[in-house]
Amino acid sequence: MGETIANEDLVLVKLLKQGNHLAFTTLYKKYASQAFALSFKYLCNKALAEDAVQNLFLKLWLKREELRDDLPVNRFLFTILKNDLLNILRDSKSDIFVLDDCLEVLNYIEGGEDTGTQDIDNEQLELIRTAVNRLSPQRRKIFFLKMSGKYSNQEIANKMNLSVNTIKFQYSQSLKQLKEWVREITIMCLLTL
Incomplete structure (x- = not known):
């Protein structure tokens, strides 16, 4: 997930903030596989990694109005995903490593x-x-x-x-x-x- 703000991402974020479903789907297709790879690397569990990606994009949709135009959307996604993965790992009740x-x-x-x-x-x-x-x-x-x-x-x-x-x-x-x-x-x- 690179640091530069792509023009395409700027347009997608503006549309997403307006509730555009196509913009959301486009961002999902662009970043979901990277998010899954990172999740699986740390969780060692495909089902939990898939859940983490779904939760990530649910949060993106719910927090779409909070997105900043001056920050890359991938940084926003990475921060949410990293925090979610840490929470999963810190939850002593979750048996993440099977x-x-x-x-x-x-x-x-x-x-x-x-x-x-x-x-x-x-x-x-x-x-x-x-x-x-x-x-x-x-x-x-x-x-x-x-x-x-x-x-x-x-x-x-x-x-x-x-x-x-x-x-x-x-x-x-x-x-x-x-x-x-x-x-x-x-x-x-x-x-x-």
Whole structure:
């Protein structure tokens, strides 16, 4: 989302402030994919990213009369989106980071099979890699064995000479830690934008 005010955007903002639906649709088509990409990068969840984009453009419509002609509309959109993403991430009740949704990212980190990672942003990959690397070596091994879907708890326990209860506990603690760490790291990244 660049900083220059395009003549087209100036015209669209003026029309939008008058309630013009076509101007709104044009702005949506122009900026929705960028907003989705940014949302998905930080939320790691397609459904939540789609919701964030919908909320962004709802707010644009509701606040259209507040738009300033001397500021780029994309800056207005970015500010709203950034604040919404921070609110989502800070809401301890929202379970935004669903590890099962990011299985392809986690397999990629572990060096697993090619999972069509063209949709995975390098920054998103680095966020998750940073969190996974914080796990102790034992928890990381249990975590990846479990996430691979190839082994039962009993098989992992046998492989690591541990009890099944230890595997279950270590895995659940890994999930809990990863969710907390990814949330923290993501908030820090958004705050530096």
